[in-house]
Amino acid sequence: MAERDLDTTMGLVQRIAARKYLRILKDADVESPAEVEEARKKIAEAGTSMLPALLDLASQGVSNGALEECLVSLINDSTLDRTVDTLSALQGPPADFLEKVLSTAQGFDPVPLFERLDSAGASRPRIERILRARGQRLHWETIRKLLAGATRDRVRVLLAILESRTESQAVQVVLPLLKADDPWMKIQTLRFLAGRAATEAGPDIVAKLDDRDPGVRREAVTALGAIKSSDYLPPLCQSLRDSDLQVSSAAIAALVAIGDPGAVRHLIEVLKDESEYARRGAVEVLNEVATPEAIQDLVRALQDEDWWVRVRAADALGALGGDRVVDAILSLVKSDDVFVRRYAIEILNSIPSERSVPALIEALSDTDWWVRERAIDALGKTGDPSCVGPLARELQADAQLASLVLGALSKIGGQTALEAIVGFLMVDDASVRELAGKTLRQIAKSSADPEIRKGAARALSEKGEASEWGRSHGRGDGGAAGSQQGGPDAGQGGQPGGPGGPVGGAGQKTGVFQAIGSTRIQPRLPEVGLAPPTGVTPRPLAPSTGEGSHDPMNPRQQAGDSGSMPPAAHGLGAQTPDGGFQDPNLASGGVQSGGGHPSFPGQPGATPSGSPHDPATTQRVDMGDMQNPSGSFAGGAGGLPPSGSYAQTPSGSFGTMNSGSFRTGSPGVSLFDYPNLPQGTVLLERYSIVRKIGEGGFGYVYLVMDGSVREEIILKILSPQISMDETMIQRFVHELKYNRRIVHPNVIRLYDFLELNPGHAISMEYFPSRDLGTILDAEKTIDAERLLRITEQICHGLKAAHDSGIVHRDMKPPNILIGDDERVKIVDFGLAAASDSKQSRVTKSGILVGTPQYMAPEQIRGTDIDVRTDIYSLGALLFECVTGEPPFSSENPVNVLMMHLTDAVPCVDDRCPGLPDALSWLINQALCKDPADRPQSIDEVLAELGRRAA
Structure with missing residues (x-):
């Protein structure tokens, strides 16, 4: 109680x-x-x-x-x-x-x-x-x-x-x-400050963005977002790059809460980031806060960035951009700045939408050729039948848009598009009729709609091609389904590879039809063959003023570069009877084939022929080839030199490496013909085409009969884009002088550098073989003992090159040829460079040469390279041979490059226990990121292989 x-x-x-x-x-x-x-x-x-x-x-x-x-x-x-x-x-x-x-x-x-x-x-x-x-x-x-x-x-x-x-x-x-030392206390304090939106604590909060604890960084971001001050936009944008996804997500929320379009200008660094999550975060912010003006400022800021930054930014904006971003991009199509218009049109190509159709149709009348042609591509991707009429009128106004327009119509599909394609079978221009026929044959084979297939077949039948449309065509059929690799009997002596290597991969499928390999005929030639319909005036190309002009897609263009089209592109070319064009100074007329990465302004290899780029100062990468492990990471569709002229020797005349004069003249053959020369075609009155073997970023590979010595050799015809790049030609001539020094049983011998007029070619030894890439496609991996024998021969070939002062720079499976007797030869030294220069090619010409899966870190950075660069690539090649895949892979080739720079290399022994000690040692040591940690020479590699094998 x-x-x-x-x-x-x-x-x-x-x-x-x-x-x-x-x-x-x-x-x-x-x-x-x-x-x-x-x-x-x-x-x-x-x-x-x-x-x-x-x-x-x-x-x-x-x-x-x-x-x-x-x-x-x-x-x-x-x-x-x-x-x-x-x-x-x-x-x-x-x-x-x-x-x-x-x-x-x-x-x-x-x-x-x-x-x-x-x-x-x-x-x-x-x-x-x-x-x-x-x-x-x-x-x-x-x-x-x-x-x-x-x-x-x-x-x-x-x-x-x-x-x-x-x-x-x-x-x-x-x-x-x-x-305090305790992260918990800092977190609680930051939460308290966030609740009060404590503006006076802003600087102290910013300091916590660098805290080692991700929880502290996350709360600091949230606290800054609560303050809602534009003063903290820069640090918040940088937090989008945080390695912790919760921190970057908090940064997105904070920036969206602030809602200031001023954040856009601070996102440029984030769009550079190698992390896809960071770039995704930047675009999520853009989706919420961007205005057309802010997006335009961002695009202009990207103009001065490296190509890979622009690629990443365009990918992110296209893949992730919401309605706000799309609306902003649509408004940029009308910008006064040609760079902004080009960039906008590239993004619209990556986000096909019927909302963009009116703007894209309007872009068909743009004064810039790039914008017009990429608008055609984008309209095809929308699949909107209302685009058929405007696209058909473009082709009626300009015959040289045939492949672009017909490809776009095939992507749109449907009866309306089919009728338009059939209509082009009846025009006067032979080249247009041929492309229309190829398009219909592809539709007749691959359309998912049986009525459309029948309609295409009926049209072909009426034109006397009933047997053609139903025939089974090979992978190299006019570029319709991708690039041929090795020819029909590659196993009996095909030599895929050659400079640039083959490009595999089928044509891209979009809508009802299968696109015809994205083939496009370029450059912009004068309007011929098709009379424009009533009321349609052919659109003249902007004439050269003769004065220097700044290329908006090439902000690094040097003063005085004209950036103009060569004379042939302005109407001075003559039409041949077969509808092609031939002129000694013709700018370009090649065919860019293969799907690959969407093209992008300033992106290497994506620039269509006739571009006003100065190739010596613009960094280019063939993104299409990058996506194909067999493709070459090189400028497969480069730009034109300012003058449009061919390269000359120091003496002022065109010359071979020996005599100083090129053989010239291939009557009746135009640049348009090089992608698919028929059997029996004679070049330079000496080389008779036997068959096409393949094609890649640098050109087209043919087996030919040399009539002078009655011997089969390989002729690699350079693509028009490279052929018209005088910087590239000068370097080819210079490098081939070095490369002819390499005489070794394990190296394909280069013979001569030829002017085909128009165009150029390299002649080289014919070696009946299969390339290692083809073997890996079939067998997935190579037996370790067999691989050791192959490796030893590769090393002997590289030693011969290195002893001559030559670094290959593009060692990859397609460049290793293996004969029936297991004899090995290295091909593609024609693309190498003298190692005494001590510089990566990217520092000389702005072109990044190599293949992403096999490129050494120093090669990617564009710093000094030497024989150890080839050793790294050899290690990557061997890694794939034993595991079945390269050390780094990604759908995005730029990500692959970044992995070589930053990611730890997988240990081959973890993937393939029980490897011979010699192979294990070579692969693991060759793939060291620091060249100093790799074997320092091929002599060291051979000595160690012998010691470990014994």
């Missing part, structure tokens, strides 16, 4: 009276108010001596207002410990009641309760709540002292107390916690 807890110092009468008052308090709900009030007064007069008995009543579950008032009046600094001890022993409603009393009482200093937190046990939550209720009256200096060296429990309570205090001092007293 409560009476037992009465103070023993009370007299008998006092104790009797106290018991009476306690009983009244206990039954206060049924006693008269007057009696309850008298009892309350008497207990208050008795003082703290009554506290134990009152606490006993509370422990019994008494919780009426009278008892509460009595307890509140009696709790002070001297009675606090006894009260808290009682609280700690209670549970349930009694504890709730006493907690309420302590939260209400004002007669004690709450600071001692902080000492109780560490030992409060089950009652800690109640003490915390009491402190939050009583802490509103704590002085700032007291709070500062309590925070110094505080435990987590104390910090949590103090921050909770401060949340409800509005004074500005609240921010200042907590800032020292950001310097």
